[in-house]
Amino acid sequence: MSVAQLVRLSHEQIKPKIGSRVLNTKDELLSGALSGAINELLEARGVLVFEQLNLTDEEQVRFSNSLGGNATEIGVDGGAVFSISLDAKEHSREVIEYLKGSLFWHIDGTMNPVPVRGSILTSKVLPTWGGNTEFANCYAAYDDLPADTRAEIDDLRVIHAMWVSQLYHCPEPTLEQLEDWQSKGSAELPLVWHHKSGRKSLVLGNTAQHVVGKTAEESARILHGLREHATKEPYHYAHEWEVGDSVMWDNTGTLHRAMPYDPDCGRLLRRTILLGEEYFS
Numbered sequence: 001m002s003v004a005q006l007v008r009l010s011h012e013q014i015k016p017k018i019g020s021r022v023l024n025t026k027d028e029l030l031s032g033a034l035s036g037a038i039n040e041l042l043e044a045r046g047v048l049v050f051e052q053l054n055l056t057d058e059e060q061v062r063f064s065n066s067l068g069g070n071a072t073e074i075g076v077d078g079g080a081v082f083s084i085s086l087d088a089k090e091h092s093r094e095v096i097e098y099l100k101g102s103l104f105w106h107i108d109g110t111m112n113p114v115p116v117r118g119s120i121l122t123s124k125v126l127p128t129w130g131g132n133t134e135f136a137n138c139y140a141a142y143d144d145l146p147a148d149t150r151a152e153i154d155d156l157r158v159i160h161a162m163w164v165s166q167l168y169h170c171p172e173p174t175l176e177q178l179e180d181w182q183s184k185g186s187a188e189l190p191l192v193w194h195h196k197s198g199r200k201s202l203v204l205g206n207t208a209q210h211v212v213g214k215t216a217e218e219s220a221r222i223l224h225g226l227r228e229h230a231t232k233e234p235y236h237y238a239h240e241w242e243v244g245d246s247v248m249w250d251n252t253g254t255l256h257r258a259m260p261y262d263p264d265c266g267r268l269l270r271r272t273i274l275l276g277e278e279y280f281s
C-alpha cells in the first residue's frame, strides 16, 4: 500500500452548523489522495479553513485542480488566479467598483446557469483594519426553518440581477452606469435549490431582486427575512485572516461577504475557483 493511500483527512469542527478546520500537511493536501474526502467535507460543512498553509499561486492552482478543476477567472487575462483587492495597482476602477459588491451577502455566479462550485482564498497582505470574510450555511438555515415556512417557499422563484447588487454600494448611479450594469442581464432562480443530492439550500444574496408573483413589499419581507435568518447564529462564521491562511467555501450552499476595510491598505487575497457542475434547480 502506498503512503498516499494511508493518508486520512484530519479535521475538527469550528462551529456545529458551519465550518471545519483541516489539519493535514500541505504535502498531504497536494498529493490528491484526499480530494474526494475534502469535497465531501466541503459540502457537509460549507467552509473549510486551512490555517497557515502558505500556498504559492502554483500550489493553489494545483490544489484547486485536484478538487475538480479551477475555472478560468472571467476577464482576468485568462489566468487561473484572481487578486481580491481594492488597490488601484491591482485592478481598473471598473473592477474595483464591481468588487465592492462583495461587501454584501451574496452567492458568486447567480447570472450563470451553473455557478462555480466553490472558491479558495489565500491571504497575502492583511488589512490595517476590518476585512474579515464571513460565511453563512444556507443548507442548515433551510433545514431549521419551520415546516410550514419550508412548504410556503419551496417552489418560489426569484429574479436576480447584477445591477441590483451594485445599488447596495452605489445607490445613486448615473443612467449610463445603470444601463451598463443592466446589460449584464438577469436570471430567474429557485428560492430553494433542490440539489441532486436530495438536500435543499436557500438561494439569496444581493443579486436577489424580487419574488415572482409577490408584491414588492411581500417580496422584500421574504428575501430580507430569510437573509437575516440565514446569516445569524448558528449558521454564521467570520474568518479573521492571518497571512498564509487559505479558506475554501461551498458556493452552492453558502452566502459570503467581505467586511469593510481600508481600501488603500493593500489587503490582498488570491482566489482560485472550482468549476461548477450543478444547475440551479
Ligand SMILES: [Fe+2]
Pocket: 102, 106, 107, 108, 256
Ligand atoms: Fe464573492
